[in-house]
Amino acid sequence: MGKIAVLGAGNVGLAIAGHMSLSGHDVRLYDRFGDPLVDVEKSGGIELTGEVEGKGTPRLLTSDIAEAVDGADTIVIVAPAFAHEYIGQQLAAVAHPEQMILFQPGALGSGVRLLHQFAEQSRSPSYVAETPTSLYTCRKSGETTVYIGAIKHSVEIASVPASFTDRCVEHLNTYFGGRYVPGPDALTVGLSNHNPIYHLPPSVLNIKTVEDQAQHPLHSLVTPRIAAVIDKMEAERMAISHALGVESKTFWQTLETAYGVTEGTTQERIIQAYGRQAFPEPDSLTHRYFTEDVPFGMVPWLALADEVGVDAPINRSLTVLASALCDRDFMAEGRNIDALGLRGSGREGIRRAFIEGAVALA
Template sequence: MSNPLPFAVLGAGHGGQALAGYLALRGFPVRLFNRTPERLRPIQLLGGIQVEGEVSGFAPIPVATSDIREAIAGVQVIMVVLPATGHRDIAERLSPYLEDGQIIVLNPGRTGGALEVRQVLRETSCTKDVLIAEAQTFLFASRISGPAQVRIFRVKNSIPVAALPAYETVRVVQTLRVALPQFIPEDSVLKTSFNNIGAVFHPTITILNAARIESTHGEFDYYIEGVTPSVALVLEEVDKERVKVAEALGVRAITAREWLYSAYDVSGRNLFEAIQNNAGYQGIRAPSTIFHRYITEDVPTSLVPIASLGKMLGVPTPTIDSLIHLASVLHGRDYWKEGRTAEKLGLQGLSVKEIHELVVTGGK
């Protein structure tokens, strides 16, 4: 491979180490950034990451740093692999050091990630000509298995990606596919954002199973036992509200049942049956605590933007509103205030036509 594409991977958690290792094993130079240096020290000591699972081998990581400037200098593609609640902070850190022509990819964006990063760069007066893109979901199922060790359980077949502005999506995907052929183009960041099925499943199941999680410390099958017919009824309502807000934006979002069919080839007469028929959910255990990213990440960066845009567009979201309120009560936080509102996404007061123009042109 001549002059392989260099990547910066921001975040050295489960996903960041998996992606950095995967890219390095494929022969691409990788710089790995983490805000706190402690997690990087074993990688620095060994000079790389031991990857196990669906792909395996020792992945050399020549640069593992807590200096954001060092991580991204001269790099064409910046892969952000952080909880979505960290997107605003990482955008603020990146802003002074970005270079013309760089591509920032959120893995994944959850709901409104690319729009939030765009807004932060505008607020911080960044004038560099950069592209922002977001993936609908993360490429791997992966876990850290030890110091400088990561296991990749599964590499997903296809990952929809959209750029902001939308007309640059094909160029972004072509660039990424040199190293990651699983990426495929999606219509726009509105589509990737509203096809975020974790927004439906994660907060609802966790909140409605709060007592069971606390009494068993998560010792039950999250989807198979945690989704009863009653829980599934609430899931159906959350899903309907997500789809209706998307429709008001002129976006055709897939339903949770359609997603289960496309992702796992399972079906049922209703969402409960489809979930129960999914062998891929067998054995997935519940979180051991309700203080988990299924609430701390998915409520402010998935449910809040859906509800906020619904309010702006006159689409009621009573079930989603209730879950946001319950999450705030359970955690003693104001997720409405913390979350991605239409204002924080730079969309407040815009018409549907203006939102589509922004998404297509990037606001240029």
């Protein structure tokens, strides 16, 4: 059995820590602030319902990241994207080259940024890989209880550099079976994150229900016209992908590989894919659909689009609207071109950073 450090004790972190414990692995669960760990300790473990049933007990609960990763062969980062910068800085000081670090999920550029952080500290990097979406579709139903609506059939993964991807997939089979499958590279995989495509239009365009905390199932808010907006966003995302010389997965391909949905209109496919979970829409403007999907989903798309001269007016408009609604400047605070360290890199410089793992420090 393996030794795995799970960094983050939210929905997915608890799901993975519980599932891996039930599977017999040596699990270390880290949380920066520690409050969720107190609850896990008091309850004697993590109760899982849904696709996985049982109570898993991590061997170690800690707010010390060095303690969490010491001796682990695998490090899984499941914290929100806005926490990646802090966690990456801490990891770059303590992780070793023989360890594997997985962003599950990543946000476009998570692996690129982590390689920069290793270089800034003059340390040799670990194996670094990322996925476009979480393998687990889940929600907390109590402080230490997680409902797992689905473990996706397959999710692509790519390392930075791309030459290590097959090794990472083989390594992760110990924990997750064959559900992680090799993607072409981190640029293709990162651009295949469809969370903003699905999450933003129904949230922004039904903002009254968000402010009312109505908590309708998100899929039920996707009307035919909102589905049309989703299609236009998707077309712009694919144009960015093509301009960068990669073929990222379409939204429909993701619905097929993750949920087995193959027929119907965009609205119908969304209902088929997400209807059985019926997870609610955001209940506030601080929900991750705004604070994560915009600055770490939409903003990096737009950053790369600007760098290669692709117009993306629908994606930009939703980013501007979300910024106004949240009273924040997501373009300035998110993973923009400067945060990626790629200003002036152009198409080939972007490809080198994501595919070859090239690091250019100022």
